[in-house]
Amino acid sequence: MRAGNFPVIRYFALPPMPSVHIKTYGCQMNERDSEQVAQMLGERGYRMTQDEADADVILLNTCSVRDMAEQKAIGKMGMLRKLRQARPHLVLGYLGCMAQARGDSLTKTSPHVDLVVGTQKFHRVADYVDDLLRRRLEARIDDQRIPIVDVDEEEGSEAAIRDQELAAGQCAAFVSIMQGCNMHCAFCIVPQTRGAERGRPIDEIVGEVRGLAERGIREVTLLGQIVNLYGRHELPQKDGVSPFVQLLEAVCGVDGIDRVRFTSPHPIGFKADLIAAFGRLPKLAEHVHLPLQSGSDRILKIMRRGYTSDAFRKLVARLRAERPGIAITTDIIVGFPGETDADYAATRALTDEAGFDNAFVFRYSPRQNTPAATMDEQVPEKIKEWRNKDLLDVVNRHVARHLGALVGHHVEILCEGASRTNPQRLSGRTRTNKIAVFEGDPRHIGRIFDVRIERATASTLYGTKSQLTGHAGCR
Ligand code: SF4
Numbered sequence: 388m389r390a391g392n393f394p395v396i397r398y399f400a401l402p403p404m405p406s407v408h409i410k411t412y413g414c415q416m417n418e419r420d421s422e423q424v425a426q427m428l429g430e431r432g433y434r435m436t437q438d439e440a441d442a443d444v445i446l447l448n449t450c451s452v453r454d455m456a457e458q459k460a461i462g463k464m465g466m467l468r469k470l471r472q473a474r475p476h477l478v479l480g481y482l483g484c485m486a487q488a489r490g491d492s493l494t495k496t497s498p499h500v501d502l503v504v505g506t507q508k509f510h511r512v513a514d515y516v517d518d519l520l521r522r523r524l525e526a527r528i529d530d531q532r533i534p535i536v537d538v539d540e541e542e543g544s545e546a547a548i549r550d551q552e553l554a555a556g557q558c559a560a561f562v563s564i565m566q567g568c569n570m571h572c573a574f575c576i577v578p579q580t581r582g583a584e585r586g587r588p589i590d591e592i593v594g595e596v597r598g599l600a601e602r603g604i605r606e607v608t609l610l611g612q613i614v615n616l617y618g619r620h621e622l623p624q625k626d627g628v629s630p631f632v633q634l635l636e637a638v639c640g641v642d643g644i645d646r647v648r649f650t651s652p653h654p655i656g657f658k659a660d661l662i663a664a665f666g667r668l669p670k671l672a673e674h675v676h677l678p679l680q681s682g683s684d685r686i687l688k689i690m691r692r693g694y695t696s697d698a699f700r701k702l703v704a705r706l707r708a709e710r711p712g713i714a715i716t717t718d719i720i721v722g723f724p725g726e727t728d729a730d731y732a733a734t735r736a737l738t739d740e741a742g743f744d745n746a747f748v749f750r751y752s753p754r755q756n757t758p759a760a761t762m763d764e765q766v767p768e769k770i771k772e773w774r775n776k777d778l779l780d781v782v783n784r785h786v787a788r789h790l791g792a793l794v795g796h797h798v799e800i801l802c803e804g805a806s807r808t809n810p811q812r813l814s815g816r817t818r819t820n821k822i823a824v825f826e827g828d829p830r831h832i833g834r835i836f837d838v839r840i841e842r843a844t845a846s847t848l849y850g851t852k853s854q855l856t857g858h859a860g861c862r
Contacts, residue, residue, distance in 0.1 A: 404434045408442035413450025419561040420509050421448045422551040427513040444478040449485035451576050453752040457485050464497045476523045484580035490538045505538030510547040545585040558833035560604045564592050565611035573691050576754040586618040593637045600643030609649040615656035632660045639670040646672045655693045665710040674820040678718040682737030683730035714744040714819035722751040722771030724762035731774050738781050744789045746782040750775050790843035797837040797853050823848040
């Protein structure tokens, strides 16, 4: 803990149920961590609010993967200073990856911050918020605010993300199965922010999934930074089956769960048993997110990715042979240090050849204390921008092709609720992870049925609920 200079706070009475607003940046892991924090605060009598102007506590759950994500969170915290002027008792905190990476220094760049909690301490957030609000209540601080900073490692913290409050009608949920990553890709800050790989026991994860099924969840997404290498340090193989595939089998065996997904895997973790699982586990949804990062063997080597472009190409073919129609999405970095025109051309060619269902294309962003950040031959921003746009044109052409191919077909969807863009309509997710929007009524939410696709835009399918009970292939 350390001290900063702030005005006197003397008179303050807490509302009976203090309200908390959590803003989440970044990936699904962060969303899941925020759900856990919300659940724990709810158990203590806090109420969640979407309205930050109404909040007694505002927490930013941050992402460090790119500089832009960090700058967004820091900018947001800067703007929250004004709310503090209107509501002096307001507790402001940073959680998650940037909190872990920057720690105590955040209380200098954002001196109005009360709380900085790292990725292994989410389960302590409720205690810290209680403490900070109690200090305000008791006016114990006469001439200074003392921020709480906790970014220590904690053994067993991977098992702390296990509870969640479900919204009315919620039918899909994330389940955190592991934390951390031992891979040390040259561009990635995750091993610093999330620590070493640590998996939860299979029976504990299955118990969580069973509990979710009993509460109406029909689709689970298993989450980990390197999810398909789950358990490799803690659990034995069984008859040549990896711990991750053992887990998939167990989760697919839970009554009430109809679809199982996982993210984010690493290409090197797709051994024969995992590829075969797509052929024999019908609940495993037909979608794999398979980060390519680069199509150039030279760059893949410098990135320390552990595979070649040819190995990636073969993996895509084997997955498509095992489960025809499977959707494959990816992540690609353009402008990695030293990436030449020829390297970029190789990435472009492989992207086109693979014909991904979708891709996240990122401009390389140096991350502190990663090997790539200090490499020579950093690529100028203008070239990154050009490659980014050029590659997106390739990606979007394939996205349109995949979506357009569904027009006139019936696809199975899990209805998740009102459409984000038009609340009068419903929205569902296909087994291949595409969004379909259609007319319906609230009794359809949480149900699985077919939708006949009538048109497709750049990112969304539109259709009509079908009376058919089956559907052709995996759509
Ligand atoms: S495998 Fe993924 S999380 Fe791990 S270091 Fe590489 S990019 Fe980062």
